[in-house]
Amino acid sequence: MDNRTIVVLEGDQTGQELLEASLRVLQPDVIGLELELPRFDLSLARRRETGNGVVHEAAGAIAAHGLGLKAATVTPEGRDDVGSPNRILREEIGGKVIVRTGRRIPGVLPVGGVHSPISVVRMAVGDAYGAKEWREGAGADEVAFRTERIERRICRAVSEFAFRQAERTGAKVFGGPKYTVSPIYEGMLKEEMDAAAARHPDVPYEPQLIDATFALLISSSGAPMVIPALNRDGDILSDLVLPLFGSIAGSESLLVAFGDDDVDRPTALMAEAAHGTAPALEGKDVANPMAMILAAAALLAHTDDERCQTAGRAIREATLEAVAEGVRTADLSGHHGTTAFTDEVVRRTRTKREVWSSL
Numbered sequence: 001m002d003n004r005t006i007v008v009l010e011g012d013q014t015g016q017e018l019l020e021a022s023l024r025v026l027q028p029d030v031i032g033l034e035l036e037l038p039r040f041d042l043s044l045a046r047r048r049e050t051g052n053g054v055v056h057e058a059a060g061a062i063a064a065h066g067l068g069l070k071a072a073t074v075t076p077e078g079r080d081d082v083g084s085p086n087r088i089l090r091e092e093i094g095g096k097v098i099v100r101t102g103r104r105i106p107g108v109l110p111v112g113g114v115h116s117p118i119s120v121v122r123m124a125v126g127d128a129y130g131a132k133e134w135r136e137g138a139g140a141d142e143v144a145f146r147t148e149r150i151e152r153r154i155c156r157a158v159s160e161f162a163f164r165q166a167e168r169t170g171a172k173v174f175g176g177p178k179y180t181v182s183p184i185y186e187g188m189l190k191e192e193m194d195a196a197a198a199r200h201p202d203v204p205y206e207p208q209l210i211d212a213t214f215a216l217l218i219s220s221s222g223a224p225m226v227i228p229a230l231n232r233d234g235d236i237l238s239d240l241v242l243p244l245f246g247s248i249a250g251s252e253s254l255l256v257a258f259g260d261d262d263v264d265r266p267t268a269l270m271a272e273a274a275h276g277t278a279p280a281l282e283g284k285d286v287a288n289p290m291a292m293i294l295a296a297a298a299l300l301a302h303t304d305d306e307r308c309q310t311a312g313r314a315i316r317e318a319t320l321e322a323v324a325e326g327v328r329t330a331d332l333s334g335h336h337g338t339t340a341f342t343d344e345v346v347r348r349t350r351t352k353r354e355v356w357s358s359l
Helices: 013-025 044-050 053-065 085-092 152-169 186-199 210-218 231-244 290-301 306-324 338-358
Strands: 007-010 039-041 067-070 095-102 118-123 127-136 143-149 172-175 205-207 225-229 252-258 266-273
Touching: 007 013, 007 053, 013 067, 013 290, 013 338, 039 053, 044 053, 053 067, 053 085, 053 266, 067 290, 085 095, 095 152, 095 231, 118 152, 118 231, 127 231, 152 172, 152 186, 152 225, 172 186, 172 210, 186 205, 186 225, 210 231, 225 231, 252 290, 266 290, 290 306, 290 338, 306 338
Parallel strands: 007 039, 007 067, 067 266, 118 225, 172 205, 172 225
Antiparallel strands: 095 118, 095 252, 127 143, 252 266
């Protein structure tokens, strides 16, 4: 993995504006590192123009260099349109796991009893997404079919990654699929969760059916949790978990690719914000760049380059400290705009770097 090259995937609407804000924080005069930032235009117009060729090129670049930072993109609704670039990216870089973590934002009131971080670790491929679908018959007799598939190696990767994540963060592994109703299909993930639990006996393990998982989250004790999930279950679950912390602004989404037998050494990482393109906010300088900035920080923190890790830590701390001291965008009940918030993160990151380098 090339720790000094981050492949930049441009996007649409406010997603592109927030990407540009995050790139300001990665400049050499801010973090003290010279990063290579090759760019690929993944806007809807360019994807249509190239028939998704640019997405395949971007995926190849991430596979070659190991790190990618992606802006939010528009997924068109038409069946014959270009579809979601994320599906192509996940498949071509070998992504196996998607991790989204909800966490407290200073000064932002959470919902329910959540206090400590909750990570949703879900399959990046397979399950309902990419399933073959078709219909037969007509009128009231028309029947729709869908053929889904999951692979044991993906179930194993999700389970092992979840337990390693819990081990690193002092969390418990919680939740699971609806294996009682679907012992063959969903039971495969439960089997791998149980096997991972046996390999990590010191990690607290509380398996629950997915419907119980949703219900128990609202009344949780506030302890840190890691929840392994099927692809669609995890997608829906993360849409609940992140807002429980009062805002999705403090959460990045990380796609992880690694070899079949080595979850400790990712071969590629792609980070993005966990929100969409917010077209209503485009051009108004009011959108919150926090999640995109934290996505950039997460990429640096997950490398094996000590200077990159330090830079990632500085960016993350600067972002959260700015919010704690009242520098907030409107969605967090503040009065700062996109540019002003980013200016403050840049200032604080630069100061941290200068202070730390003098120690």
